[in-house]
Amino acid sequence: MRIGKLYNKYKDYVLFNKNILISGIFAFFAGAIFTQFFSEFSSDSLSNSIVTLILEYCVYIPIFSYLFYLDNKSRYVDKETGKKNYNEIRTDIKKLIAAFAISETIYSVSKVVLHYQLLSLGFIEPYQTSMIASIIAWIIFLLVINLSIKAVHLFKSK
Structure with a gap:
């Protein structure tokens, strides 16, 4: 019974993080595949890092937006008037936007720097550099985004 109460209290945060993780997983694998593909055509580590980040956002943002909408569409309907x-x-x-601006900036910088550094070392495969950089940047991102949505009061306290 306690777990149910705890879940109900933090349900919005759980769903928010679920949406981030699902969309992030798609972006994670798309980035890993793309960075490997890109490295076959160019040895420029900085270009690879930046273009991979852009591709990840092209995958991540639409998926997250759709999932967030599905989980929250009832919040935006007046119960009396419909x-x-x-x-x-x-x-x-x-x-x-406020919460993501901060956290995505931190994610983007850390992801590109880590990705670039790992590619420059050249001792692991490009797809592995993307995955390692993404995992480290995601840990940082998840901490910052959760603090940010709490700070901007995205979800009303129950």
């Missing part, structure tokens, strides 16, 4: 509350939607979008 109409969408566009003010609440705009407010949450601003909060999401």
